[in-house]
Amino acid sequence: MATTLCFINQKGGCGKSSTCFHLSGCLAELGFQVLLVDADPQGSLSQAFFGSAEIERLTAEETLAVLFDDDCHRASADLITLPTSFERISLIPANHTLAAHNSPSPELAGLKQQTLRAHLETSPRYDFVLIDCPPNLYLCSWNAMLAADAIVIPVPPEDFGTQGLRVVHQAVDNARQLNSGLRLLGHVVTRADRRLLVHQAYEKRLRSLYGDLVLETVIPEASAFKVALACRQPVGHFSPRCKAAQATRALCREILERVAEQAKKRQVA
Ligand SMILES: Nc1ncnc2c1ncn2[C@@H]1O[C@H](COP(=O)(O)OP(=O)(O)O)[C@@H](O)[C@H]1O
Ligand SMILES: [Mg+2]
Numbered sequence: 001m002a003t004t005l006c007f008i009n010q011k012g013g014c015g016k017s018s019t020c021f022h023l024s025g026c027l028a029e030l031g032f033q034v035l036l037v038d039a040d041p042q043g044s045l046s047q048a049f050f051g052s053a054e055i056e057r058l059t060a061e062e063t064l065a066v067l068f069d070d071d072c073h074r075a076s077a078d079l080i081t082l083p084t085s086f087e088r089i090s091l092i093p094a095n096h097t098l099a100a101h102n103s104p105s106p107e108l109a110g111l112k113q114q115t116l117r118a119h120l121e122t123s124p125r126y127d128f129v130l131i132d133c134p135p136n137l138y139l140c141s142w143n144a145m146l147a148a149d150a151i152v153i154p155v156p157p158e159d160f161g162t163q164g165l166r167v168v169h170q171a172v173d174n175a176r177q178l179n180s181g182l183r184l185l186g187h188v189v190t191r192a193d194r195r196l197l198v199h200q201a202y203e204k205r206l207r208s209l210y211g212d213l214v215l216e217t218v219i220p221e222a223s224a225f226k227v228a229l230a231c232r233q234p235v236g237h238f239s240p241r242c243k244a245a246q247a248t249r250a251l252c253r254e255i256l257e258r259v260a261e262q263a264k265k266r267q268v269a
Contacts, residue, residue, distance in 0.1 A: 002035070003259050004120065004129040005185065006148035008171075011164055012135035015154040015190035017044040018225055019251075020132040022244075025234020026252035028088040032127035035081065037116065038094040039064060039144050040134035041102055046093035048229055049084045060097035067115050068101035077119055086237065090126075098140065106142035113139070113178065117147035137171045145175035150185035150262060152255070154219075157192050157202035181266070185258050186212075188251060190219040215258075217251040220244065 007016045017040070024034045038045040046055045046063075060066055066076050081090050103109055120129060131144040145151065151172050155165065169184075176182045187210060192199050207214045220243065228238035236245040 002120070002126040002129045003150070003263075004131065004148045005150050005152055005255070005259075006131045006133060006141075006144040007152050007154060008133040008137075008141055008144065008168060009153050009155065009164075010135055010137050010141075010168055011159075014156045015188075015219060016040075016135075017048065017132050018229065019152070019154050019188065019190065019219065020045055020130045021048045021229065022225065022235045022248045023252055023255070024089050024130060025086065025236045026249050027128050027130075028086055028234075029236060030252070032088065033125070034089050035123065035126040035129045036089065036091045037064065037120075037129060037131040037144070038092060039098075039116070039131050039140040040094060041096055041099035041140070042134065043093065043095040043098075045132040046091060046095065049089075049091055049232060050082075050093070051232070055093055055095050058093060058095055058097075062093070063097055064092050064094045064116075065097040065101055067119050068098075068112060081123070085232075086234070101139065102134065102136075103139040104136075106137075106139040109139050109142075113142060114146055116143040117179075120147050137167065141171070142175065145172060145182060146179045148179070148182060150183045150259065152185050153187045154190045155187050155206065157189050157199040157206065159202070183262050184213060185255065185262070186215045188215050188217065188219060191221045192218045193221050194218070215251065215254050217247060217254050219247050219251060222247075 007020050024036055027034045043055045061076050066072050080092050083090055133141040133144050172184055189203050222244040224235055224239055224242045224244035228235040231238055235248055239245055
């Protein structure tokens with residue numbers, strides 16, 4: 001069975017898509033089969049692999065959107081997984097055609113709340129499925145939470161208000177009522193510049209509020225992430241020895257450890 005991780009935060013620009021993109025490279029390098037699911041109508045993750053022109057050209061039938069169509073049938077659903085140019089990384093793409101399905105009232109969506117979960121249950125075997133959410137908690141994010149084993153919340157260390165995070169935590173709690181196996185794997189501090197006092201202070205505050213629910217690894221703000229993305233390569237493939245790649249590998253190790261711990265706890269329970 002695959003381990004499914006949902007990368008979520010209702011804010012944009014906090015590194016959800018980047019984390020999915022670069023982390024997929026590390027997991028693949030370790031020999032894991034990875035499926036990325038782009039659940040964001042903005043399609044950033046899909047564009048990172050294939051470029052914006054190619055992704056915007058895709059019809060709804062070639063993207064995640066087809067699963068939400070009322071007349072979706074299995075044959076079309078099976079056609080939406082694209083191999084990428086990286087070994088062991090596949091992607092279910094998304095583009096603007098998903099926007100019409102991203103209802104702001106997910107609890108009214110009936111069976112469509114479980115669309116992604118149902119699809120992933122019948123998908124070929126992967127070791128990891130990483131779902132990249134849009135910057136809101138509408139139906140696409142709700143589907144991601146109901147399909148996931150664990151939640152990762154990327155948080156840039158800039159906003160002292162924890163109000164936004166509370167809403168995300170509340171959504172995770174709500175999702176747990178329909179997906180009892182869902183766990184919060186942790187918050188990842190992203191885009192950090194540890195030279196900035198404000199970043200240090202926010203990180204400290206986050207750790208004092210959430211304890212070991214904040215991963216030790218901190219992803220720095222680094223141009224290598226942007227350059228690698230522009231060259232359409234996960235940073236570990238693009239520049240294996242740079243600090244950004246090292247941080248991503250550290251994050252990958254920590255996530256693997258936490259996934260293993262949670263699996264052990266599940267066996268004991
Ligand atoms: N650690 C980082 N260092 C430098 N740039 C980053 C970093 N993380 C993300 N970015 C850049 O910030 C922008 C927003 O990141 P993205 O991952 O798309 O955020 P989100 O998916 O949460 O909206 C992108 O242009 C991305 O390249
Ligand atoms: Mg994104």
